[in-house]
Amino acid sequence: xxxxxxxxxxxxxxxxxxxxxxxxxxxxxxxxxxxxxxxxxxxxxxxxxxxxxxxxxxxxxxxxxxxxxxxxxxxxxxxxxxxxxxxxxxxxxxxxxxxxxxxxxxxxxxxxxxxxxxxxxxxxxxxxxxxxxxxxxxxxxxxxxxxxxxxxxxxxxxxxxxxxxxxxxxxxxxxxxxxxxxxxxxxxxxxxxxxxxxxxxxxxxxxxxxxxxxxxxxxxxxxxxxxxxxxxxxxxxxxxxxxxxxxxxxxxxxxxxxxxxxxxxxxxxxxxxxxxxxx
Amino acid sequence: xxxxxxxxxxxxxxxxxxxxxxxxxxxxxxxxxxxxxxxxxxxxxxxxxxxxxxxxxxxxxxxxxxxxxxxxxxxxxxxxxxxxxxxxxxxxxxxxxxxxxxxxxxxxxxxxxxxxxxxxxxxxxxxxxxxxxxxxxxxxxxxxxxxxxxxxxxxxxxxxxxxxxxxxxxxxxxxxxxxxxxxxxxxxxxxxxxxxxxxxxxxxxxxxxxxxxxxxxxxxxxxxxxxxxxxxxxxxxxxxxxxxxxxxxxxxxxxxxxxxxxxxxxxxxxxxxxxxxxx
Numbered sequence: 001x002x003x004x005x006x007x008x009x010x011x012x013x014x015x016x017x018x019x020x021x022x023x024x025x026x027x028x029x030x031x032x033x034x035x036x037x038x039x040x041x042x043x044x045x046x047x048x049x050x051x052x053x054x055x056x057x058x059x060x061x062x063x064x065x066x067x068x069x070x071x072x073x074x075x076x077x078x079x080x081x082x083x084x085x086x087x088x089x090x091x092x093x094x095x096x097x098x099x100x101x102x103x104x105x106x107x108x109x110x111x112x113x114x115x116x117x118x119x120x121x122x123x124x125x126x127x128x129x130x131x132x133x134x135x136x137x138x139x140x141x142x143x144x145x146x147x148x149x150x151x152x153x154x155x156x157x158x159x160x161x162x163x164x165x166x167x168x169x170x171x172x173x174x175x176x177x178x179x180x181x182x183x184x185x186x187x188x189x190x191x192x193x194x195x196x197x198x199x200x201x202x203x204x205x206x207x208x209x210x211x212x213x214x215x216x217x218x219x220x221x222x223x224x225x226x227x228x229x230x231x232x233x234x235x236x237x238x239x240x241x242x243x244x245x246x247x248x249x250x251x252x253x254x255x256x257x258x259x260x261x262x263x264x265x266x267x268x269x270x271x272x273x274x275x276x277x278x279x
Numbered sequence: 280x281x282x283x284x285x286x287x288x289x290x291x292x293x294x295x296x297x298x299x300x301x302x303x304x305x306x307x308x309x310x311x312x313x314x315x316x317x318x319x320x321x322x323x324x325x326x327x328x329x330x331x332x333x334x335x336x337x338x339x340x341x342x343x344x345x346x347x348x349x350x351x352x353x354x355x356x357x358x359x360x361x362x363x364x365x366x367x368x369x370x371x372x373x374x375x376x377x378x379x380x381x382x383x384x385x386x387x388x389x390x391x392x393x394x395x396x397x398x399x400x401x402x403x404x405x406x407x408x409x410x411x412x413x414x415x416x417x418x419x420x421x422x423x424x425x426x427x428x429x430x431x432x433x434x435x436x437x438x439x440x441x442x443x444x445x446x447x448x449x450x451x452x453x454x455x456x457x458x459x460x461x462x463x464x465x466x467x468x469x470x471x472x473x474x475x476x477x478x479x480x481x482x483x484x485x486x487x488x489x490x491x492x493x494x495x496x497x498x499x500x501x502x503x504x505x506x507x508x509x510x511x512x513x514x515x516x517x518x519x520x521x522x523x524x525x526x527x528x529x530x531x532x533x534x535x536x537x538x539x540x541x542x543x544x545x546x547x548x549x550x551x552x553x554x555x556x557x558x
Binding site: 109110180216 | 318322388389390392393394395396418420421435436453455459479481482483484487491494496497
């Protein structure tokens with residue numbers, strides 16, 4: 001199924017407008033619950049953390065678990081027949097045809113460092129892949145939402161519609177990845193071919209970079225070694241904003257691995273050629 | 280003059296408590312004015328920006344100028360006899376013995392990318408170096424303030440006292456720098472010696488990393504090629520929080536260049552040995 005078909009509102013396929021509303025409301029309730037659960041563990045007071053470290057206290061692990069439990073509690077109440085695939089607590093089966101794909105803290109290293117660029121990722125998938133997703137940054141209070149007819153940003157300075165940047169030369173592009181080492185030597189070399197042509201390459205934002213792409217601030221995000229729960233919410237958000245997400249061969253990226261997210265078809269083609277080429 | 284002497288409140292040296300208050304109030308007023316001036320240029324709407332690009336519109340340059348003009352307007356009214364050294368608008372002389380050292384947007388590449396990790400840097404220096412500084416992040420609404428008896432953080436989730444982390448093994452440390460390429464080959468190699476021993480190395484936060492150090496979230500920030508206006512505010516903030524900032528030889532860093540900022544003496548010594556060694 002193509003990206004365009006996945007962006008088509010669920011209601012158009014199911015004939016149930018109320019289902020679309022219910023999914024969106026559930027996702028927001030889950031994201032709100034995750035915010036409340038995870039924030040007490042962010043930038044936790046050093047002395048407080050140290051006193052518990054003797055007992056094995058790890059704020060990232062604790063925050064990860066608290067957020068996923070909070071999301072699962074919302075889903076158990078509102079959508080008990082949906083399946084769940086969570087980064088922390090594994091897979092729960094369902095019979096509705098829908099799966100919630102969760103990464104309660106994407107960017108644990110950012111979280112551990114106090115940097116406000118980690119996020120809570122919540123996606124809803126059907127057999128075609130992710131149909132709706134939320135990237136939430138609890139500390140700043142930003143939420144990027146896409147799919148089922150929505151493409152919205154909510155932040156401390158107001159709301160706006162998500163829309164990726166128009167096409168421009170690769171030499172004018174802003175490129176993000178999380179780690180300078182990217183992945184294997186071959187993956188790092190492929191990334192470097194794109195970086196060498198871009199205007200600007202930046203590091204270290206984890207899922208926040210996908211939000212910036214959907215917001216029209218950057219042109220490309222390229223990563224390797226991702227899991228399904230790392231990328232399903234960004235796929236839904238970016239596709240809703242007009243962007244394209246595939247693997248480095250141009251195939252669906254919803255299972256993770258090597259990911260190329262682009263603001264538009266021209267950027268996607270230019271980067272794909274460099275990533276998939278012989279080097 | 281030692282770091283300890285610089286942290287001593289100005290009032291203790293001048294006998295004028297009101298001068299201390301005046302400097303602090305002026306710095307906050309200047310930071311508030313910079314916030315208001317710069318935010319309209321952050322994440323500026325792409326279509327809007329494009330329509331002006333034909334006329335040479337550059338949101339970073341415009342924001343930089345607007346913020347520095349706003350700060351200078353506050354200083355002209357409240358502290359007309361102080362000197363000013365600004366990144367954008369150069370040097371203005373004064374006869375008070377105090378100089379305001381300004382970087383209206385530290386982290387222009389972050390700003391350009393929509394990442395909320397740039398900052399407005401405002402420092403006040405006397406002959407001894409920076410005595411007070413503010414690192415302000417306008418979009419999130421965070422302010423790190425240190426010197427003249429203050430060590431405070433103000434953010435969207437409340438206020439707290441700035442205090443750097445207690446000593447720990449280098450192998451347990453979190454290290455930040457802005458660019459993976461750091462500087463010259465020799466500088467990059469020296470940085471890599473520290474990074475190889477640290478628990479975690481992260482990239483890309485510009486001045487925000489110094490704020491996280493003062494907040495007790497990270498242990499080390501190491502950079503090269505800085506200007507005086509890049510580092511004077513971080514020096515004041517970090518020293519007030521209990522940290523240490525020097526160059527890579529252990530000498531004062533207020534002129535910029537190679538900078539080592541550490542949470543405590545043990546971290547500083549461990550990193551200094553690796554940075555200054557023969558490699």
